[in-house]
Amino acid sequence: MPGSDRDAHGCIPSAGYLWCEKSARCERPWELAQAQGFEASQASVEAYCTSPKP
Known part of the structure; x- marks a missing residue:
């Protein structure tokens, strides 16, 4: 089913x-x-998402 590929956080990678x-x-x-x-x-997104919260 579309949308049934949720990850551990509930995100849908196929979307x-x-x-x-x-x-x-x-x-x-x-x-x-x-x-x-x-x-x-990909590198910029990973760097942003793994950097500490302000």
Whole structure:
């Protein structure tokens, strides 16, 4: 079933979502990058989501 591939945080990878520790929610990497003003690359998203909360 579509959407049945939830991860441990409830994010749906097949819909483009991944868990972001910094925001403590499921995020679509390209939308997060645009909203936060950084490059939409895997490395940039990982660096942002694993950095400490402000």
